[in-house]
Amino acid sequence: MTDVLTDQCWPAPPSPERSRYSFGVLVKPVGAICNLDCEYCYYLRKRDLYPDGHPRMSEELMALYIRQLLEAQPDTDIEIAWHGGEPTVRGLPFYRAMVAAVDRYRRPGQHITHVLQTNGTLLDDQWGEFLAANGALVGISVDGPPRLHDAYRHDRRGRPTAERVLAGLDVLRRHGVEHNILCTVNAANASEPLTVYRYFRDELKERYLQFIPVVEQTVTADGISTDGPIDDVARVSTRSVSAEQWGAFLCAIFDEWLRRDVGSVFVQQFDAALAAWVGASPGSCVFAETCGMALALEHNGDLYSCDHFVDPEHRLGNIRETHLLDLVSSQQQQRFGLAKRDSLPSDCRGCEFKFACWGECPRNRFLTTAAGEPGLNYLCAGYKRYFGHVAGPMRLMAELLRAGRAPSEVIELFARAPRNGPCPCGSGRKAKHCHCR
Numbered sequence: 001m002t003d004v005l006t007d008q009c010w011p012a013p014p015s016p017e018r019s020r021y022s023f024g025v026l027v028k029p030v031g032a033i034c035n036l037d038c039e040y041c042y043y044l045r046k047r048d049l050y051p052d053g054h055p056r057m058s059e060e061l062m063a064l065y066i067r068q069l070l071e072a073q074p075d076t077d078i079e080i081a082w083h084g085g086e087p088t089v090r091g092l093p094f095y096r097a098m099v100a101a102v103d104r105y106r107r108p109g110q111h112i113t114h115v116l117q118t119n120g121t122l123l124d125d126q127w128g129e130f131l132a133a134n135g136a137l138v139g140i141s142v143d144g145p146p147r148l149h150d151a152y153r154h155d156r157r158g159r160p161t162a163e164r165v166l167a168g169l170d171v172l173r174r175h176g177v178e179h180n181i182l183c184t185v186n187a188a189n190a191s192e193p194l195t196v197y198r199y200f201r202d203e204l205k206e207r208y209l210q211f212i213p214v215v216e217q218t219v220t221a222d223g224i225s226t227d228g229p230i231d232d233v234a235r236v237s238t239r240s241v242s243a244e245q246w247g248a249f250l251c252a253i254f255d256e257w258l259r260r261d262v263g264s265v266f267v268q269q270f271d272a273a274l275a276a277w278v279g280a281s282p283g284s285c286v287f288a289e290t291c292g293m294a295l296a297l298e299h300n301g302d303l304y305s306c307d308h309f310v311d312p313e314h315r316l317g318n319i320r321e322t323h324l325l326d327l328v329s330s331q332q333q334q335r336f337g338l339a340k341r342d343s344l345p346s347d348c349r350g351c352e353f354k355f356a357c358w359g360e361c362p363r364n365r366f367l368t369t370a371a372g373e374p375g376l377n378y379l380c381a382g383y384k385r386y387f388g389h390v391a392g393p394m395r396l397m398a399e400l401l402r403a404g405r406a407p408s409e410v411i412e413l414f415a416r417a418p419r420n421g422p423c424p425c426g427s428g429r430k431a432k433h434c435h436c437r
Contacts, residue, residue: 015316022074023293023328026083026117026307027065029094031055031299034086036119036161038154039341040186040214043085055299056090058170059097065319066101073421082115083296083307088122092130092270098253099134104133113137117182119153120168121161138179139210140169142190144196145203151188169204171366180208187214187238188312193252201265210268211250214242215364215378235366236378247382251389255435258393259415263408273390274407276356277398288359292337295328303327308363345373347380392425393435424433 003293032046033055072377081101082095102112115357116137131138143149153161172179174286183189188270200206216237237261241249242404250269257265272282295316296307303324306315314336316327327333347369348359360377361366377383392413397407410424414435417424423434 014153015219017353019288020175023072023295024081025069025295025297025303025324026081027057027060027087027297028055028083028085028299029057029087029090030085032085034084034119035088035089035121035155036086037154037156037158038119038153040184040216040237042216042308043310049310049312050300057094057299059094061299061301061320062094062098063101065301065324066098067105068324070102070105070107072328073110075107077113079113079115081117083117086119086122087116088127090120092126094399095130101176115139117141118168119161120172121155121164123168123171125171125175128171128177131177132175132407136177138172138177138178139182140172141182141184142169142200142204143183143186144192147200148189148192148196152186165239180210181206182210182212184212184214185241185246185249187241190241190249193249197253197256201261207264208266211245211253212237213364213379217218217239217366220249242318243379243382244385246379246381247385250386254386254390255392258410258435260411262397262411263406269386270390271348273356273387273394274397274401277391277394280355287358288357289341289358290337291340291362292333293328295333302348305333305383306363308361309336319409343375345369345375346371347373347376351384353384353391356387357383397427398422 005124028043031050032043034041034044035202037044061258065241066080072326080098101113106112114131114134115138116131116136118141120140120142128254130136141153142162142165143151143153146160146166149165150160153165155161167181171177181204183196183200197209200209216239218235218237253267254270268284271286272284275282276321282288285291292305294306296304296310297319298304298310301318303316303319304310305316316330316333317326340359343362343365344354344359348354348357351357359375360379360383364378365375366373367378367380369376393410396410396413400407400409413424414431417431419430419432421431423429423431425435427434
């Protein structure tokens with residue numbers, strides 16, 4: 001097939017009956033290139049896959065991707081997501097050309113949402129105007145108050161970045177750009193969950209939060225070494241959050257959220273858990289039964305199974321040679337997606353919280369069970385504590401939803417509970433020792 005704009009031959013589009021396949025792609029317009037040098041960044045190490053040193057997605061390849069994506073997706077809501085590295089390094093002209101390509105190739109009925117994940121340091125008013133004009137959703141990385149944020153997030157000269165990140169956040173606010181906060185939980189901030197949460201809620205006035213655990217194996221599957229291990233069993237870097245810290249972090253924030261913020265602050269982990277308790281899709285691939293519907297596209301057109309599995313083993317092909325839909329629906333990718341469920345160890349298969357967890361992300365499944373079975377998630381102990389802690393309130397909120405009522409009604413329910421009476425969650429413990437502390 002010849003593209004009328006480039007006069008080059010590209011893979012033929014899928015037949016109409018196949019063009020109804022919903023999936024997501026994180027596009028890396030500059031590969032792993034970033035203007036910062038955050039110590040725990042998992043993607044900066046991918047630079048070794050492409051040693052040319054100056055990866056840049058061309059506008060011609062970008063237009064090919066947009067065309068293939070819109071050919072492959074249903075006539076409903078579609079996300080076009082740009083990631084990194086740092087995607088703003090590619091510059092505004094590239095993204096203006098991208099919007100033009102979307103207008104050229106979209107079909108009637110396709111509603112496009114532009115998504116950008118950024119460190120925020122390069123955002124200015126031109127960016128703000130562009131993002132607002134195109135209804136973009138921006139995820140901006142902040143790891144808590146500056147003293148915690150700057151522990152690992154610095155630039156290439158070792159300088160702190162919090163001030164520049166907050167300036168970028170201010171750009172988004174001034175221009176009314178929809179955004180959320182992505183906060184990694186690491187060795188520096190894991191012991192201060194309420195400091196982090198209250199900073200976002202009370203000082204920054206943010207209402208949409210995602211918490212991402214930092215888990216770095218000392219030697220990963222692709223042979224990349226980090227710094228020294230915490231212990232000989234876990235074999236993770238000293239920046240990593242421990243399973244116990246992760247569980248305690250989520251539980252502490254949950255109790256604060258339960259007492260006053262249900263319905264006004266939205267935390268991705270809590271939304272996913274509530275979805276599980278009502279039998280709905282979790283909205284997060286890490287808690288889904290299977291995976292494989294969140295892929296990564298590199299700057300040269302190489303497509304990989306997942307953003308966390310960008311390595312030769314998980315390269316599906318190149319969209320210059322094979323249509324995006326054919327790669328996404330390939331047997332290789334189907335096997336990858338099903339392996340999440342099929343490789344669960346027996347401990348997970350028998351766990352009471354399997355329906356809400358599904359072993360979390362496969363990238364963290366590098367421990368063995370007590371019986372010596374491989375595939376146990378490094379964060380398992382933390383998730384068991386967290387899901388056990390939230391189970392009662394989640395059941396209550398699920399009942400409210402099924403009755404057509406707002407989950408936020410639990411705030412009053414827990415507020416009215418006598419401190420020496422039973423906790424409304426049904427645990428059998430006194431309220432003052434459970435969720436009503």
